Amino acid sequence: MSGAPAIRVEHRFSVSPERVFDAWLDPVWIGRFIFGAHLRDEQVVSLENDPRVGGAFHYKVTRGGIEIDHTGTYREIERPRRLVFTWGVDAEQGDLSVVTISFAPDGDGCLLTLTHKLHPDWAEYAERTQAGWTKIVGDLAGAL
Amino acid sequence: MLALADPTRRAILQRLGSGEARVTELAAPFAMSLNAVSKHIRVLERAELVSRRRAGREHFLSLNPKPLDEAAAWIDEQRRFWTQSLDALERALAEHED
Numbered sequence: 001m002s003g004a005p006a007i008r009v010e011h012r013f014s015v016s017p018e019r020v021f022d023a024w025l026d027p028v029w030i031g032r033f034i035f036g037a038h039l040r041d042e043q044v045v046s047l048e049n050d051p052r053v054g055g056a057f058h059y060k061v062t063r064g065g066i067e068i069d070h071t072g073t074y075r076e077i078e079r080p081r082r083l084v085f086t087w088g089v090d091a092e093q094g095d096l097s098v099v100t101i102s103f104a105p106d107g108d109g110c111l112l113t114l115t116h117k118l119h120p121d122w123a124e125y126a127e128r129t130q131a132g133w134t135k136i137v138g139d140l141a142g143a144l
Numbered sequence: 145m146l147a148l149a150d151p152t153r154r155a156i157l158q159r160l161g162s163g164e165a166r167v168t169e170l171a172a173p174f175a176m177s178l179n180a181v182s183k184h185i186r187v188l189e190r191a192e193l194v195s196r197r198r199a200g201r202e203h204f205l206s207l208n209p210k211p212l213d214e215a216a217a218w219i220d221e222q223r224r225f226w227t228q229s230l231d232a233l234e235r236a237l238a239e240h241e242d
Contacts, residue, residue, distance in 0.1 A: 007223045011230040033232035116222050
């Protein structure tokens with residue numbers, strides 16, 4: 001139960017790990033499945049990335065007239081097995097959370113597992129404070 | 145979130161986890177002036193992690209659980225966001241047989 005509050009989602013795809021992996025680093029594909037007016041009430045301003053370890057991405061959209069820059073830095077790029085990047089909204093929160101995606105071969109397809117963890121400061125904070133607060137984190141961990 | 149980046153502020157929150165306290169009680173374990181501790185407390189108050197109750201001349205500080213509700217909201221929002229993205233990725237892969 002230790003560790004930062006995190007979510008974990010899985011999805012099986014009927015195509016190769018390479019095809020699923022490549023979608024995550026290609027701005028054209030980012031505009032197909034992560035951001036866009038066809039997904040929610042938003043307009044894409046620009047989708048830019050520098051897909052190398054240490055490189056950054058900026059995915060800018062407007063929602064209700066407000067521009068939001070989803071930004072982060074690539075930490076690990078191991079095609080087609082593993083991708084790790086930080087994720088936040090606007091520059092100062094860019095390292096607030098970390099997304100880790102694994103791509104495992106599964107028959108003729110691929111099993112994707114995505115975890116998204118808040119900054120470890122949150123975990124340390126939650127573990128050391130009162131039971132009610134710790135319970136919330138426990139509920140979150142239990143939901144994984 | 146930046147309010148949590150400092151070890152003194154995390155220690156203050158840890159102390160408040162066992163119940164409300166006066167500023168002087170919070171300052172006692174630290175080798176720093178009351179004024180310096182007060183600055184840390186103000187950062188925590190601005191971040192709405194800590195609330196202040198006045199009783200006569202005494203000021204009592206306690207934890208404010210609201211930000212953790214916000215953490216729970218963050219979790220819900222992110223889960224929805226990525227689930228939606230993965231569903232959209234499956235559709236896009238079917239539409240674009242590159």
